[in-house]
Structure formats: structure tokens, C-alpha cells
Amino acid sequence: MAEDPITEGDLAEQLAYYSQRAPHYDDWWLRRGVFDKGDAANSVWFREAGVALAALEAADLGADVLELAPGTGTWSVHLAPRAATLTLVDGSAEMLAHNPVTASPQVRTQIADLFTWDTEERFDSVVFTFWISHVPRERLASFFTRVASWLRPGGTVFFVDDAPVSSSEPHVAATAGQKMVRLLNDGTRATIVKNFYTADELVDAAVRAGITLQVQETGTLFQYGLGRKH
Template structure:
């Protein structure tokens, strides 16, 4: 499947999934794998949130692929301003209702063709880099660089290849494209590229970024880099 086609499917998927997206993050419904799993999951989330607070605070922040606002809330609480960008109007509506802050602005845009309107002290994206096709990886990071002030910082969060992260009725693999199912049974093909921390750190170093990417445990990686 060509990039343009699968990326259209990807936007359609997240728009259709907007009302149920938080079930994944909160480990509800098809994502509920028991108390021990939830404890480990939320412990890692807490560790990532602490790292984010240490890396980005008191700044003007650009959040790419902001989704339903699960991270926008923290960014808004700890920073001067946030521009939250997403291709899905449906998730932006949920985000706005959740965050409801005057210093957070929203923009609907295709990130792959979007030009940052200004430079920011920090750029943040969570669970987005894995949805960037490999052929667009370098170009995407050029867009990120164009959005950063000198010495600005990028903080990235994403999933590790862990079978229990996804729904109980989903398969998981590292082929680069996966099929995802909604609660109503509809299916969509989306990009899903998993990185190991050292692999991602090396790739970013090759593009001129410096910093550290590390594992939070079983489920997540996070990194803080500058250029």
C-alpha cells in the first residue's frame, strides 16, 4: 500500500476511533489485561510524565498529533503556551473539551504537508513517530527542526514492541503496517513502526540530533533531543 493511501486510512482510523481512543491509554475494554498489567503500565506512564516535566516547562510548546489531550493537559499545566496540531477534527474537539485552556490553541492540519507558523521553545509528540512511514522519517524531522528555536528541545514518547500493549483481539508485528479494529468491528490499515531506544537515538544522531532515548520499561520509550 502506498504512503498516501495508508496515511488517508490512518487519519480516517483515528477520527473514527476518537471516542474510544482513551480506552487504550486507560487500559479499559479490549485493552484491559488485569490489575498487575495496569499497575506496570501506569507506573511507566508516571515515569515518562516525570521525564517530560523535567525536560519541558515554562516554554511555548508545539504539540504534534496531539490526539485527545492526554498529554496536552500536562503541557498546558506546565508551560506558557501550547499549539496543538492534529489531522483529525474529531480528536481536536475532545482535546479542547478536556483541556479548555485559553493559552492552548488548536490547528487542524496534515503534519506531512504543514509548515510551522513560528518557532517554539519545545516540540512534543506522543505515540506519533511510530505512525510516520520510514520514507518520510528524515523529512518529518526537518519539519520539527524548522519549528524549533535555537537550542530548543524535542521530547518524544512512543510504544515499544510489546504484544500486551494493544487490544486483546489485535495482532502485533514489526512489518511496518498493521490492521486495527474498532469496537464496532470496522478495520483500518495504519503505519506502525517500532523502534528500540538505541536504534532511534542512532538514527537521530545521523540527522544531526543529539540527546538520549531510553526505555521506560516494557511498554514505552522516551527521548529528549536537541539540534
């Protein structure tokens, strides 16, 4: 058990932070504003992001795809053209309002708490990008169990997330245990959950849920994984 278990209040603050950040979220991914670290650093960012994207593009996602915490659609735009159905589930209506694929005919959206949401539907793949680090340690095992329950036999799991170096990003004010203090554009501080899981931790949780998972790094910036339900 983690020394500092995450409360429902902590999770509510995390969700509120992302809802407030929605209009500016893409600045981080596109290296704009305070995230623009110059041509050399930006080039490394986009090159390593491309490694993770290439892994996603090479994965067999099948026809019916579930994306958890899709946010503003950074990765949804790569999923929608490949899917017969793409189901997006996010806790923030504000984030989804900026997601360009929501109007596509094969895309369905749900606003729901990802820590309690469930469905009887089964999918060929489950994708979550920059989400696993926001899952509390004490909920990691149950999260993978739920992911496995949503997959058809032989279904695919894909994820990508930050490496620990992201703690030096300009919007990070402090880190302690499972928590990170972030700055919004107006200087407001908010505390979110931020865990940098090792490959072994993720593989172990996945295997216990019936998912064979391989976790890799792009170099210094990102961690990604590809798995299959037994």
C-alpha cells in the same frame, strides 16, 4: 528504503481510523474495556507510563510549546499548565474535539496534515506522543528535519511511544512490514502505519537533523526520548 513504502492512501486510512476511534481512544490509555488486563498488568502499565511522564515533567520545555498529534489530550493536560502558549496540530478534528485543553486561553489548535504542515513560527519545545511510530520509515529523516526547523536554538524535543510488545494488544489483528491492522469497537478493520524504531535509528535521524537525542525505555511497554537542538 523500506520494502513496503507507505502511500498517500495508507496515510488517509490511518487518519480515518483515528477519527473513528476518537470516542473510545482513551479506553486504551486508561485500560478500560478490552484493554483492562487485570490489576497486576494494569499496575505495570500505569507505573511505566509514570516513568515517561516524570521524564516529561523534568524536561525544560520553555514558554512556547508545539504538540504534534495531541489527540484526545492524554499528554496535553500535562503541557498546558506549563506553557505560555501551547499549539496543538492534529489531522483529526474528531480527536481534538475530545481534548480538554483546547478551550484554555493559551492553547491554539490547527487541523492539518502532519506530513505536509509547516509554519514560520519557532518554539521552545516540540512534543509528540504516540506519533513517531506512525511515521513511515522513508519519511523519518525528513520528519526530524522539520521538527528541528520549528525549534529555536537550544530547543527541546520530547517523545514517548509504544514498545514492540504493544503488537499483542487486543485491538491488533495483524502486523506486516510497516503496517498494522487494527480493530475498531464495531469490529471494522483498518490498516495503519506502525514502526517500532530502535533507539539507534531515532538517534541517527535526529543527529542528522541537528538534534542531540537520548532514547530510553520504561521497562517493557514504552520508549521515550529527550533531545535538544544544537
